[in-house]
Each structure stands twice: as structure tokens, then as C-alpha cells.
Amino acid sequence: MKIVLHAGFHKTGTTTVQNALKTNRSTLAPEIHILLKNDLTGLIGATKGYSSSLDPLDLALISFETAQVAQTLRDHHAVIISAESLCGHIPGRDNIRDYAAAPEILRCITGAINQTLPQAELTVALTVRPASDWLLSCYTQHLRASRMRSTADEYLDEFADCANLDEMARLIADAVSPTPTLVYDALASRRHRLGLLDSLLDIVQYPATKRSALAPVADANIGPSPAQLAALLEVNRSAQSQKDVLAARQRLIKGTT
Template identity: 40%
Template structure:
């Protein structure tokens, strides 16, 4: 059994990859097993909790959830297992006081150790998708505006975040922690031209044959950048003194309208 773990990073094509896995789960079934966030909620929440607290109780819970999740896999099934969720690396930076993925090396080495205990015959490989620093920071800022009560302008956020935006350096730290298990990386900029986008990087790792891959349905890129006007409106809402539930509802409606408009425009242009 080959466990192929795609554990991040946030805003590097992860949602697109996961939507492609979900859309093609049945088509991939003869050659691979798919595990997404919804298939392991206890493990992903435990990883996020430990990344926030660094507490040894949360660490013990993470190890327990890793063992429980891995125990659901049939060790006699030869198909590779495609595991994808960035939450395995913890919370997105600049939430809960975090400035990077400092917990990711221990989280991934812990997953390696639990795999060795629960599935001793399994082979484990890691994949991290990465991205150039400045586009990554812009995308993270937009995500925070949409999901949190971020009140920084892009310039303010960039000044704080850019010093911590070297994803290749972070991947190097994870690689050192999980050795001798291999860690592979793929840049989002290089994956854009691939037939299946970011999914191709995970299928490369799993060795899924070209003939099956040719039958898979590509999905459009997810979470495309919101227009500047929408981002400015989100920032204004976050800076207002209105109640959070009211702000959250208005932001959700605003983003949905923007997504519908973008979809309608793209459809009209094709």
C-alpha cells in the first residue's frame, strides 16, 4: 500500500485538487482510494487544534485520531491511497496568532510514525504544493478578508506576512522531519498548464497510469481571485462596528454574487 499525503499548503491550488478528486472518485476507484477532509474530520480538527495550542494533550489526541483514521484502511488492498487536505498541516498562517506552519513538521512526522505502527507494510510519501511568495500573500489576504474579521489593508498584511511566505523553506523543514519518507513538491505556477491542474501532481506521485488519467474530468480552478471592488467591500465590512453574524451574512452574499457573475461571464465567453 502506498499512502500519498497531500497536506498543503493553503492557497496553492488545494481546493481545486480536492474538487477534482471528489469529482473523479468513482473513475479513480479501480486504481486508487481517495480520502478527503470529510473522510477524516477528527484527524483534521486534531491537527488544527495542535497547531494552535502546541499542547501535549492536543498532540496525544492527534496521534489517536491518526491511528484511528489509518486503521480504517484495508492493508490488503493494493491500491494507493490519495489523501488530501491542507488542514493536516494545521491552521492557515495569521490565524490564532500563527505566523507560519510551525506545527507542520511535527504533525507530518507524527503521521509517519502512526502509519508505521498501524500499517507497517505501507509506503508513505508526502506532497506539498507551493506558490511564489507575493501571489500567495495576496491570496491569503483575500481569504482572511472573506473568512475572518481581517482589518489589514493588503499593504499592511503584506508587510507582516511576506517575511514568513517562503513555502519552499517550510517544505524543507517538513522534509527533514519526515525523512526517510520522501517529500515531493510542485509549484502552482507549473501546474497551471497540466491537463488536470494540481491533481496531476498527486497522480504522478501515486503512479496512476496515463490511460486512466485521460478519462478523468478536469475541474475549473476553484476560489478564483475576487475583484478588487469586492475585496474593498469586505474590508469595509470587517472594519465596521456591526455585529459579526450580520457582517458574516452580508459577506457571504457579496461573495456569492461575485462568484455567480464571474461564472456567467466565463460561460458567455466560451
């Protein structure tokens, strides 16, 4: 059995590859079992909990939840798991500054999978992008999903020292060793017809001859325009109630105002 654990990072094309997995799920199903964030609610709750608390009890819960998931995989030939929150909260949310908790989280997850399924060939896959692009994408996400009041420049200055995804990927690779870790450039992956999905399929050795039957998907989470970003910041900084701010943001995101 081959298992791919695609665990992030946030804002590195994860939604796009998950959409591709979802779109092609039935075609891949005879040979590849797919697990996405909605299939992993207990485990993701535990990873987010630990990234906030760093409490050993939450780490133990990660091991338990992972083992529960792994038990369901015994009868599958190949498995692809993709959920960016498997490395914890997105930095900048809920007082989480960086991915400092991610190496321990993924050490715990890979350990539980290897213990539950000792014959499985497990590979960790991570996607990265340049620091400045990644920070701006995170800022946009926070502006849309939380009451972010900082300007883009303020946010980039504050989190500039937390944006080296290549270094974090190295720390994760060290933490999960001897389980192998493969790191992919999110932007370079766009050159492939199926995007990052092609790389994940390579890991599980899905034949290239069968891939013409798979449907490519468009890039997801295309960012708002500069005018929309300015309007979102204005809404977040307003004196409106949280309920009204949520409604106003939704209208802006949908382009109805």
C-alpha cells in the same frame, strides 16, 4: 500499498485538486481510495488544535486519530489523502503566525501511518507558490472568512517573514525523513490537463493510458475583484454586529450587492 499524503499548503491550489479528486472519485475507486477533509474530521481537529496550543497532549491525539484512519486503509492498493489543514491552521488565523507547528504535526502523522501500515510506501506531497502571491491569497481568504481589518499592504508587511513555503517544505521533509517528500509548484501544475492530480497519480503509478477517462476541473477559489475586496474591508471595519457582517460578506461574495 502506496499512500500519498497531500498536506497543503493552504491557498496553493488545494481546493482545485480536491475538487478533481471528488469529481473523479468513482472512476478512480477500483484502484485508488480517496480521503478528503470531510473524511478526516477527527484528525483535522487534532492538527488544528496542536497548531494553536503546541500541547503534547494534542500531539498525542494526532497520533491516535491518524492510527484510526490508517487502520481503515489496510485493504486498499493505493490511497490519496488531500487536506491542507493536515499542516494545521492557515497562518494569520486564530493568532497563528506561521506554519511552525507543521513539521512536528507531519512527523507525527507519518510516524503513525508507518507504524500502523509498515508495508505501505508513504509519500508526502506539498504544493507551494511564490511568497507575494501566496500572502495576497491568504489575505483575501481572511478578508472573506474573518473580520480582517488590515489593508493588503499592512497584512503583507506583517507576514512577509512567514511566507517562504519552500523553506517550510524543506523543514517538513527533514522532519518526516526517511519518508520521501515531493514538492510541486502550484502554478506550474496548471499546465497539466488534470492539474496537480496528474502529479499525485504519478506517485501511485496510475496508468497514463487510463487518464483520458478522468475529467479536468476548473480552478477553484478565484479571488474577488478589487472592488469586492475594498467592500469587504469596509464591511469588516464597520460597527455592524458580527451577524450582520457575516450576512453582508456573503452577499458581497455572491455578488448580490
